Amino acid sequence: MISAITASSSVTQAASTSRSVSLAASGSSAKKSVVNNSGMSHDEIREMFDFLEIDIELARIITPPADLTIFDYFARWNAANRACSIQQTQVNAGTWAFKKLNRNIMVDHFIAKSTFHRLTAAFGPIVKNPAYSNMVNWLDSVGTHPDSIVVWGVEEDVYTLEHLATWVKYEGSLVKKNKSHKKKGNTK
Numbered sequence: 001m002i003s004a005i006t007a008s009s010s011v012t013q014a015a016s017t018s019r020s021v022s023l024a025a026s027g028s029s030a031k032k033s034v035v036n037n038s039g040m041s042h043d044e045i046r047e048m049f050d051f052l053e054i055d056i057e058l059a060r061i062i063t064p065p066a067d068l069t070i071f072d073y074f075a076r077w078n079a080a081n082r083a084c085s086i087q088q089t090q091v092n093a094g095t096w097a098f099k100k101l102n103r104n105i106m107v108d109h110f111i112a113k114s115t116f117h118r119l120t121a122a123f124g125p126i127v128k129n130p131a132y133s134n135m136v137n138w139l140d141s142v143g144t145h146p147d148s149i150v151v152w153g154v155e156e157d158v159y160t161l162e163h164l165a166t167w168v169k170y171e172g173s174l175v176k177k178n179k180s181h182k183k184k185g186n187t188k
Contacts, residue, residue, distance in 0.1 A: 038105045040098075045109060048098050052086055054079045058110055065111055070159050073111075074139040077119040080110040122164050132172060 040048070042061055049056045057063050058079045068076070084106050090096040107116045123139070126132045138151045149155050153173035156163065163174060170176050 038099065038101055038109065044098070051097065052083050054083060060109060060111065065115070070161060070164065071139060071141075073115075073119055073161065074123060076110045077116065077123055078140075080107045080116060083110070118161075122161050122168075125168055126164075132168075135167070135172070 038045075045059060045061055046056055049059055058076050065072075065076070084103050087096055087098075087101065087106060091100055104113050107113055110116070111119070126135050126139075134146055134151050138145045138148070145151075148159070152159065152163070152167060153175045156174075167174055
């Protein structure tokens with residue numbers, strides 16, 4: 001039996017800059033959405049997120065990454081890393097129930113790959129350094145978080161990834177710490 005899409009005289013393909021593709025037979029209500037080059041439909045992605053126990057709101061198919069806050073970026077970055085880790089563990093154990101995705105494709109369900117790499121540069125040093133646990137707690141909190149002035153060193157209306165880069169550069173503060181520089185004397 002030939003499917004409605006194959007039998008249809010015209011198949012509409014539309015690709016957007018977000019790299020999602022929608023296929024539907026003309027005059028047919030059959031629709032399959034393919035997202036982020038993974039070949040998975042929206043329903044399959046939702047099912048995978050449920051299986052991974054990751055909030056579907058973190059998926060690009062649900063909440064496009066426009067106007068994300070530093071909290072949103074941290075949540076998506078963490079979720080992408082967690083999803084990749086769970087998938088790899090289950091693939092190795094032979095228990096992964098979904099299409100095997102390479103790391104970049106899995107990440108692309110959360111944020112653009114280039115953004116992910118930029119976030120890894122921003123968040124990686126923080127999550128790896130125990131001295132920055134207050135910042136991790138601040139980023140990881142939903143609604144309430146540790147006092148911003150204590151974590152950042154200064155009060156801002158909105159904190160950005162640029163603030164975070166400065167915070168790491170200045171070793172845990174947005175305010176540059178003055179280091180005493182001793183003059184080297186001649187010792188003979």
